[in-house]
Amino acid sequence: MAFLLRNISLSADGREIVRTSRIRDDLIKVGRDPGCDIRLDDLAVALHHATLEQISSSQVGISAEAGLTVEIDGNTTQGGQINTVTGGTVKVGPFVLRILATEMGSDDIAIDIAKADDNADDEKFDTRRFALQTTLPGKRTLSWSLAAAVLAFFLAWPIYAYYQQRGAAPDAIASGYHADRLWSSGSLSRGHASLQQNCAACHALPFESVRDASCTACHTQVHDHADQARMRTATPDLGGWRRIQASIAGFFGQDPGRCVDCHTEHEGAQEMVPTRQQFCADCHSDLRGRLADTRLGDASNFETGHPQFQPSVLVRWDGETPRTQRVSLDRNPREMSNLRFPHALHLNATGGVAQMGRRLGAQYGFGQQMECRDCHVPTPDGVRFAPVNMEADCGMCHSLAFERIGGTVRTLRHGEPRQVVADILSWARGNRAEALDLGGGPRSRPGDVNQIRAAIQFARARADASPTAMASVRQAFTPDGACGECHQVEAPASGFDFRIRPVAFPVRYLQHGWFSHRPHQNAQRPGRPMVTDSQACLSCHTANGSSDATDLMLPNVASCRDCHGGETTSLPVPSNCAMCHDYHIDQGVPDALLRQQVRGRRWTTTVVRAQPVGAPAAPPRTR
Amino acid sequence: MATRGIENLKFGDAAAHESFLRYRGFRWFKIGAIVSLILIVVYLLVDVQPRHNGGSWLGYTLGAVGAGLIVWLALLGIRKRAMTRGRWSLKAWTSAHVYLGLTLIVIGTLHTGFQFGWNVHTLAYALMMFVIVSGIYGISVYAILPQGLSDSRSEMTGPQMIDAVNTLDKQLKLSAQPLADADSAVVLGSLDQDPFGGNAWRRLSGNYSACANRDALKCMRERLDQVTGKQAEPIEQIVQLLEKKAAALSRLRGYIQRRALLEVWLFFHIPLTFVLIAALFAHIISVFFYW
Numbered sequence: 001m002a003f004l005l006r007n008i009s010l011s012a013d014g015r016e017i018v019r020t021s022r023i024r025d026d027l028i029k030v031g032r033d034p035g036c037d038i039r040l041d042d043l044a045v046a047l048h049h050a051t052l053e054q055i056s057s058s059q060v061g062i063s064a065e066a067g068l069t070v071e072i073d074g075n076t077t078q079g080g081q082i083n084t085v086t087g088g089t090v091k092v093g094p095f096v097l098r099i100l101a102t103e104m105g106s107d108d109i110a111i112d113i114a115k116a117d118d119n120a121d122d123e124k125f126d127t128r129r130f131a132l133q134t135t136l137p138g139k140r141t142l143s144w145s146l147a148a149a150v151l152a153f154f155l156a157w158p159i160y161a162y163y164q165q166r167g168a169a170p171d172a173i174a175s176g177y178h179a180d181r182l183w184s185s186g187s188l189s190r191g192h193a194s195l196q197q198n199c200a201a202c203h204a205l206p207f208e209s210v211r212d213a214s215c216t217a218c219h220t221q222v223h224d225h226a227d228q229a230r231m232r233t234a235t236p237d238l239g240g241w242r243r244i245q246a247s248i249a250g251f252f253g254q255d256p257g258r259c260v261d262c263h264t265e266h267e268g269a270q271e272m273v274p275t276r277q278q279f280c281a282d283c284h285s286d287l288r289g290r291l292a293d294t295r296l297g298d299a300s301n302f303e304t305g306h307p308q309f310q311p312s313v314l315v316r317w318d319g320e321t322p323r324t325q326r327v328s329l330d331r332n333p334r335e336m337s338n339l340r341f342p343h344a345l346h347l348n349a350t351g352g353v354a355q356m357g358r359r360l361g362a363q364y365g366f367g368q369q370m371e372c373r374d375c376h377v378p379t380p381d382g383v384r385f386a387p388v389n390m391e392a393d394c395g396m397c398h399s400l401a402f403e404r405i406g407g408t409v410r411t412l413r414h415g416e417p418r419q420v421v422a423d424i425l426s427w428a429r430g431n432r433a434e435a436l437d438l439g440g441g442p443r444s445r446p447g448d449v450n451q452i453r454a455a456i457q458f459a460r461a462r463a464d465a466s467p468t469a470m471a472s473v474r475q476a477f478t479p480d481g482a483c484g485e486c487h488q489v490e491a492p493a494s495g496f497d498f499r500i501r502p503v504a505f506p507v508r509y510l511q512h513g514w515f516s517h518r519p520h521q522n523a524q525r526p527g528r529p530m531v532t533d534s535q536a537c538l539s540c541h542t543a544n545g546s547s548d549a550t551d552l553m554l555p556n557v558a559s560c561r562d563c564h565g566g567e568t569t570s571l572p573v574p575s576n577c578a579m580c581h582d583y584h585i586d587q588g589v590p591d592a593l594l595r596q597q598v599r600g601r602r603w604t605t606t607v608v609r610a611q612p613v614g615a616p617a618a619p620p621r622t623r
Numbered sequence: 624m625a626t627r628g629i630e631n632l633k634f635g636d637a638a639a640h641e642s643f644l645r646y647r648g649f650r651w652f653k654i655g656a657i658v659s660l661i662l663i664v665v666y667l668l669v670d671v672q673p674r675h676n677g678g679s680w681l682g683y684t685l686g687a688v689g690a691g692l693i694v695w696l697a698l699l700g701i702r703k704r705a706m707t708r709g710r711w712s713l714k715a716w717t718s719a720h721v722y723l724g725l726t727l728i729v730i731g732t733l734h735t736g737f738q739f740g741w742n743v744h745t746l747a748y749a750l751m752m753f754v755i756v757s758g759i760y761g762i763s764v765y766a767i768l769p770q771g772l773s774d775s776r777s778e779m780t781g782p783q784m785i786d787a788v789n790t791l792d793k794q795l796k797l798s799a800q801p802l803a804d805a806d807s808a809v810v811l812g813s814l815d816q817d818p819f820g821g822n823a824w825r826r827l828s829g830n831y832s833a834c835a836n837r838d839a840l841k842c843m844r845e846r847l848d849q850v851t852g853k854q855a856e857p858i859e860q861i862v863q864l865l866e867k868k869a870a871a872l873s874r875l876r877g878y879i880q881r882r883a884l885l886e887v888w889l890f891f892h893i894p895l896t897f898v899l900i901a902a903l904f905a906h907i908i909s910v911f912f913y914w
Contacts, residue, residue: 136890273672
């Protein structure tokens with residue numbers, strides 16, 4: 001009974017060297033220790049790693065020392081057996097102990113001992129491993145995979161989202177995340193914030209720039225600035241560069257005059273930027289030169305280049321119909337309202353009007369003298385003034401009362417001259433009847449005389465007019481009478497068919513420009529103190545110097561220019577075109593002002609910068 | 624080639640070799656600088672309402688030029704495979720690549736109109752900047768590191784450094800034979816450790832915190848204090864060998880770190896260029912899809 005060991009190693013040229021030894025024992029030690037029967041000189045092998053023992057004629061037992069393992073026929077274990085008839089393999093560290101099948105007639109157990117290939121060391125020291133590449137994914141793999149990811153995430157997904165939204169209801173689009181937002185180059189303006197989720201609301205068709213139809217789908221009330229053909233004529237000759245730009249834009253189907261030319265979006269969550277003065281001046285500074293038939297004056301800058309105001313003035317009457325006409329204030333137009341009214345008289349601080357005002361002050365809230373507001377009532381929005389109403393605005397002083405019966409005051413009916421005539425005649429007759437004591441009264445003496453007298457008096461009373469009544473009626477319609485002092489009267493040649501010329505005022509004088517009285521309630525011209533109430537009115541409207549109702553007391557451009565300059569100015573109020581004029585012309589407040597209001601910048605006063613000390617105090621200029 | 628080019632910078636014009644950075648007296652640097660200056664002046668002079676953006680005529684022009692330039696710059700990857708001389712030499716091409724690539728910072732930034740957001744457009748811009756910055760890094764390390772690379776090797780080649788470690792490993796194996804199992808396991812830890820082990824970050828940082836050789840050295844030094852006499856001899860020998868191996872590993876790792884620092888930029892520059900071209904494509908399509 002013996003173990004036949006065959007140590008197999010390889011020479012440098014790959015030749016196999018076999019050293020054979022025979023150990024006559026049935027138990028041999030395997031380990032690194034020099035005392036072991038099978039010495040395996042590798043640090044992976046313990047000093048005494050395992051023991052091989054012949055258990056029977058056909059069984060070899062292998063047992064590893066405590067805490068160590070061996071690999072028997074591929075199984076890592078602490079111990080096991082190998083049939084010597086079939087043979088087997090035991091691996092200890094890097095060594096392979098191959099127990100060969102026992103030859104017939106032999107008791108020796110043959111074991112081949114060899115060290116496993118040491119290729120691992122060679123691989124470990126591959127010089128290519130100096131390169132960083134060995135620790136990172138390949139550049140090509142990285143490139144293609146990341147590029148594909150970007151295309152999928154930032155191109156394919158948004159396109160998919162677009163087509164998914166096309167058929168969807170707007171409500172459905174408004175919620176949830178849509179991948180096409182990855183394409184949004186910036187937040188929408190605040191006005192369009194609700195469309196942030198809904199790209200297709202404006203970008204209706206792929207590869208087609210935003211069309212006006214997308215805008216007008218919501219903005220149904222927006223006016224064109226002017227006829228497109230006239231605008232093209234009015235547009236100044238484009239320089240070569242801008243012409244090239246326009247032709248390139250045209251090549252891509254972007255015709256000039258589109259909404260988005262001016263209304264750019266994706267510029268951040270901001271309000272619409274105020275329109276620059278130059279934007280208007282581009283065409284309007286020399287409009288007459290290009291558009292010969294225009295009725296507009298050239299304008300480039302309110303301070304330095306703006307035509308005189310041309311208010312709509314009531315210049316004449318066609319019968320009962322008032323006719324207004326735009327007339328430049330430079331032509332000193334008269335207003336033919338058919339009213340007779342001396343403003344100066346009413347605003348006088350010392351005259352009879354003031355005296356009457358003081359007397360009625362407690363009842364009507366008048367002060368020491370009449371103020372503008374005592375007669376003129378602003379409209380609720382404060383922009384302009386309600387038409388003067390005789391009963392409400394004049395009637396406090398200009399009473400049409402003619403009789404008191406008990407506690408009731410009878411008044412003539414304003415606006416109905418025939419009724420006035422009738423009322424006066426009736427009053428005259430009634431007074432006489434009462435004087436005649438037509439009632440039951442004290443009993444009179446019987447007799448013809450009294451009866452005849454009564455009959456005559458009745459007849460007189462019933463007559464249409466007595467000389468006194470006729471005089472009263474005529475008196476009312478004379479220029480100093482109750483009617484004639486304010487109205488123009490058309491007196492009949494005979495009889496009582498008096499007529500009053502109709503009265504009218506334009507509700508709005510400046511049709512194409514915006515003016516609101518509200519921010520001008522307090523006014524302070526440069527170098528002057530701030531004024532309020534009537535003084536604020538009078539700083540623009542020279543009513544205290546007007547004795548004739550035909551005076552048109554509108555302030556002219558020069559008056560406004562005391563405070564209002566151009567877009568950039570040294571004057572207190574920089575004023576660009578959009579302050580008074582709307583590009584999309586309508587009758588309302590210019591959008592620029594509306595936007596200011598929405599943003600909380602309301603004008604309750606026109607605050608004027610204090611003049612530097614010593615600066616000449618300019619008097620208020622008016623027409 | 625690039626490495627040599629930079630190394631020779633310091634030799635000035637007298638040197639027979641002219642680096643691609645100095646090519647023809649900084650011709651492409653001058654061209655790039657003049658173009659950048661002109662573009663900045665144009666940008667400041669042109670009044671785009673309401674503010675500069677990629678959709679104005681200037682924005683479109685800058686965008687088109689920038690996109691074309693990006694594609695041309697990327698073509699260096701193909702062009703570099705054919706080395707030629709003369710006016711259109713690879714050196715001229717590389718010089719232009721560097722300086723026009725830097726000009727792209729101006730072109731791209733002005734194209735954005737300084738409007739950035741979380742979108743595909745800014746993604747493309749950010750990628751472009753990453754690519755350029757990685758390129759600047761690449762040029763910089765090529766200028767700085769090669770000197771350190773040869774210093775770190777102590778005039779040794781890479782295989783020589785490996786051989787040094789390998790030889791020490793073999794000596795360790797032999798010397799450790801008499802050691803007890805517990806001690807030999809410690810030495811085995813050092814032997815089993817792959818000197819090239821660790822991920823890219825470890826190579827770049829040079830931080831091998833879990834170095835088995837260092838642990839083994841520490842452990843063996845402690846053992847040396849514990850044992851005396853005959854037992855101490857093999858351990859003393861092991862400690863010396865482990866110390867030598869520590870020095871060899873340090874040299875090797877320093878070399879690996881410099882190699883990594885030198886090579887890492889390409890792992891950004893090239894893949895990011897591809898990603899940039901993809902993002903650029905998505906950017907252009909998206910702009911005209913939602914025109």
